[in-house]
């Protein structure tokens with residue numbers, strides 16, 4: 515899916531703020547040059563296929579997504595066509611095998627999220643929900659019929675999904691959820707779902723809603739695939755949550771279920787408890803770890819370009835001042851470390867050696883560092899930081915959300931703390 519296109523016209527991506535590689539330092543035949551865009555040579559760890567996939571994704575994102583993002587963010591206007599465009603390129607569910615999916619490595623799928631998030635975390639969120647949470651969940655837990663029915667259309671971006679775990683009263687503690695699944699009062703072979711989910715990416719536009727609910731017989735959490743087209747009027751509502759101050763280029767909403775019918779055949783057959791949603795989240799969290807490095811790298815590129823152009827005091831570019839350089843040095847270091855760590859965990863994941871705590875570690879660290887550095891880099895723009903034309907404020911607002919969803923950073927600290935001490939501090 516990726517390879518022919520890439521090999522024919524591979525070229526490095528550029529953002530409107532990139533200024534080439536002028537700052538490579540001390541290059542000579544005997545000394546390699548320092549590359550501020552890839553300081554620890556993470557590219558050297560990638561396979562040829564991964565490099566090609568990354569270039570395809572970067573090119574699509576810079577050429578097709580970047581021009582749309584300012585308007586989308588200003589008007590909170592998510593263009594769902596983006597998912598079908600990604601589907602055409604094979605970017606959806608890319609690390610899944612079969613069902614029209616590309617079957618690439620975990621690292622390659624992370625490089626795709628990095629390319630998308632370099633443009634905007636909202637676009638990456640829309641893709642991650644489709645790819646990792648919903649397609650990944652169906653691939654992992656679904657019956658053959660469920661896989662055949664949903665995955666090929668979802669891989670093309672023709673059927674859109676959302677993932678409903680969070681409830682108005684239960685976010686960090688989904689085990690206390692109130693949504694229930696009970697037998698349908700009149701229809702044999704059907705259940706009804708009752709309850710509400712909130713802050714659900716893509717819910718207003720989703721054709722299939724993966725809903726987690728407590729099953730009447732056991733009280734344990736089970737996963738259900740609700741098909742919007744089969745829900746009678748009044749049983750399923752998915753109102754959008756408007757006027758967000760982050761992730762405005764994505765669409766977010768609620769899922770309100772009032773005796774919402776779902777066939778028993780649309781329940782995941784075996785998985786129960788939190789291991790279902792948490793398995794899906796693990797894969798998405800990996801994508802966030804590399805994705806946020808894309809957002810941070812874009813902040814770095816924009817800040818560097820700005821600092822080289824902006825002149826203050828004796829007509830010096832502000833990039834000449836030590837305090838500005840320190841901000842860039844910190845951010846470039848964190849982006850490089852975060853990228854290497856994510857590549858390592860991706861390799862371990864494909865070898866079956868990654869633990870959930872490793873994913874917690876890179877999700878937490880990369881989100882925290884991306885947010886913290888982005889906030890500091892924003893200062894370099896002075897008053898212009900307030901204008902959305904400069905892009906940095908959008909990343910800062912988005913990165914707050916990445917630090918909050920899919921396990922707020924402090925919750926990941928508790929997961930790591932439990933693994934380190936053997937004592938759990940959640941309650």
Ligand SMILES: Cc1cc2nc3c(=O)[nH]c(=O)nc-3n(C[C@H](O)[C@H](O)[C@H](O)COP(=O)(O)OP(=O)(O)OC[C@H]3O[C@@H](n4cnc5c(N)ncnc54)[C@H](O)[C@@H]3O)c2cc1C
Pocket residue numbers: 643677678679680683684685686687712713714715716760761766915918919920921922923924925939940941
């Ligand atoms: C734009 C957006 C998109 C989202 N998309 C989805 C989606 O597609 N699907 C989905 O299911 N959810 C989604 N979410 C929800 C998200 O996952 C939750 O917001 C997140 O899990 C936090 O839950 P909460 O908002 O209820 O915060 P709370 O759980 O109320 O937490 C508030 C604060 O308290 C802290 N806290 C809570 N418990 C403890 C504790 N025991 N010890 C120490 N500190 C604690 C938290 O760390 C946090 O800082 C989305 C959220 C946003 C903002």
